[in-house]
Amino acid sequence: MEEVKLKKDKLIIANKKFSSRLIVGTGKYKNMSECAKAVKLSGAEIITVAVRRVNIFDKKKPLLMDYIDPKKITYLPNTAGCFNSEEALRTLRLARDIGGWNLVKLEVLGDKQNLFPDMIETLKSTEVLANEGFKIMVYCTDDPLMAKRLENSGASAIMPLAAPIGSGLGIQNKINIKIIRNQTKLPLIIDAGLGQASDAVIAMELGCDGVLVNTAIAKAKKPYEMALAFKNGVIAGRQSYLAGRIDRTLSGRPSSPFDGII
C-alpha cells in the first residue's frame, strides 16, 4: 500500500513528471564511462550538462551524448562558468538550439573564490529567459526574499545552495531552506555543497522536492557506491518527510509501559 503511494509521488518540474528526486551533475568524473555508470546507479532521470566548444581538431574525443542517451535521460543544460547575464543568456540560447528543449538551469556566478551566485544578474536573466519561453531552474542563494523574487519573475524551480559549490559542507542554513519551503509551491531543489548521503536525507526531510549532486559522487573514493548511497538517501529522506516526524521533547518518554512491572 505504502509502496503504491510512493510510486505516485512524482517530482513535477514545468509539467514534466520524474520518478527520481535526485539530479546529478556530469562533471569531474575520470571519464565518460565512469560518469555514465554512476548516473545509471544513481537512478537520476535528469543530469546537468555544460555547453562548451566542440573540439574541432580532436575527433577522437568522446561525446557525452554517445554515453548517455538524451532520449532516455533529461539533459539539463547549465550555465556554469558564466559570470554575467549576457554570457548566461548566450549559453542557454545555444543550448536550446542543440537539443530543442526549454528546460534549463541558470547559474550566474559572482565570485570565483566561493562561487556564490550573483543574484542581481541571476534575477535579470530569469526575467529575460522566462519571456523567451524557457523553463528555468534557478541556482540561487538561500535568501527567502530573493527566492520570492525569482518565483515572481517566472522561475520553474528554486535551487538554493546548501554551501559553496564542491565544498561538501552540507546544508548550512536549515532555517532559511525551511522558510523558502513554506513560502513557495515551486519545486525546491537543493543545489551545491552536499558532501555525503546524509546531507541529502536532511534536505529531503526539510521538505525539499529534490537535490542536485555532482562533486560528492564524482569525487568520492568510490563513486558508484556513493551514487547508490545518494539514491537511497533521497528516497529515505522523502519517505521520512512524508511519514511525519515525532515532536521533539526535552524529557524522556519510555517506550515500554510502566503498568505490570514486576
Add this chain to the structure above:
Amino acid sequence: MKKKIKKIKIKLNGKIKLISENIKMSDLIKRFKIPINKVAIELNREIIDKKNINKINIKKNDILEIVHFIGGG
C-alpha cells in the same frame, strides 16, 4: 594550368583558420566531421538555423562558434 584557390581567414572556435573562398557552412561542417544534430552554431554572434547550412556562405573574417554538451555540474 590549375587555378589557384583563394583562401580566406576565419575564426573557428577561437582559432584562426584559412579556408577556401566560396565555401558554404555545410561544406565546413562536412570537412570537420561535425555531428550536426549534436551541436549549435553561432555565426558572428547569431545562432544559425541548422536547416539552412547549405545556403550560408562563409565570408572573410567570419567568427564561428560550434558548441555541444559536455559533462558539467
